[in-house]
Amino acid sequence: MERSFWHNRRVFVTGHTGFKGSWLCLLLHSMGAKMTGYALEPPTCPSLFESGKLGELVHSVIADVRDLGRIKAEMAAAAPEIVIHMAAQPLVRESYRNPVETYTVNVVGTVNLLEAVRECPSVRAVVNVTTDKCYENREWIWGYRENEPLGGYDPYSSSKACSELVTAAYRTSFFNPERYDVHRVGIASARAGNVIGGGDWAAERLIPDSVRALLQGIPIPVRNPHAIRPWQHVLEPLSGYLVLARKLYQEGPEYGGAWNFGPRDDDAKPVEWIARAVTTRWGGNSSYIVDQGEHPHEAHYLKLDCSKAMAGLGWRPRWSLSRALDSIVDWTRVYQSEGDVRSLCLQQIVEYLGTEG
Helix, strand or coil: CHHHCCCCCCCEEEEEHHHHHHHHHHHHHHHEEEEEEEEECCEEEEECHHHHHHHCEEEEEEEECCHHHHHHHHHHHHHHCCCEECCCCCCCCHHHHCHHHHHHHHHHHHHHHHHHCCCCCCCCCCEECCCCCEEEECCCCCEEECCCCEEECCHHHHHHHHHHHHHHHHHHHHCCHHHHHHHHCEEEEEECCCECCCCCCCCCHHHHHHHHHHHCCEEEEEECCCCCCECCCCCHHHHHHHHHHHHHHHHHHHHEEEECCCCCCHHHEEEHHHHHHHHHHCCCCEEECCCCCCCCCCCCCCCECHHHHHHHHCCCCCHHHHHHHHHHHHHHHHHHHHHHHHHHHHHHHHHHHHHCC
């Protein structure tokens, strides 16, 4: 991770009040970065941002990425060297209920972010975080590579494919690698799979649903029990984003373009397997139940090929799925006992960084 690189580095993080954004701020804090966060209020209650008291660690701006004037002003004031864009409407099911909001946040929000970068001369590196769901999913058994066609069955997936296209267009139109000596900005996009970890309270996601059920002493509701997902602890892709950002900062457009960050192949497991593993770890009378109701379409199988990140960035997964699930159960027990979740998160970061990839 080259921790010394991040010491006193000015980083602008959008979406810092969300689950992934909170973990990213904790990771950057552990390495001494100076952070400005730009996001709406935490999207859930409870939230890791609140329970971890992240407002003490980051200069927090509560604002909307759809507000072009505000994001320009706040980025100019922060004068960041590195920008990591994670503000999004991140849920497939919510995108069916609110497609217009999903597209405006995920597509126009990306445009606004990149417009702010255009007017901020301090920026040297930008990482736009999208999703593995941006690919045209053909339900292949092998992993998708970065040059595969983009697509998206549902509004969320489609909006993230659009965000990828916006990023590519800005890179060629305004931050062209051939003119790097003029603009000095490297831009990349990052695609990750299903991230899990302590402190995720999102609605209609398996791990948050599991944690809520365990804390309430009721069965875990399981939808699409046979759907296979590439599960990974949230620190896995976040570490990849930071390696990518450092490479963009130090070496420029050579590291532009799209990058996949996913788990080991044997950590792609069915939803029901995860529910069973969680109840086994929690013990007691914990159980799960398959929800037989009607559900919106979701991909049955989706996997990433991360060869590019492994070869080009030297990045690779550090924690097995088993270790990731252990960390979630540990986190949930500390939360249940009203313990210090921030300290636990920082301890897990130390443990993660000390694990050989």
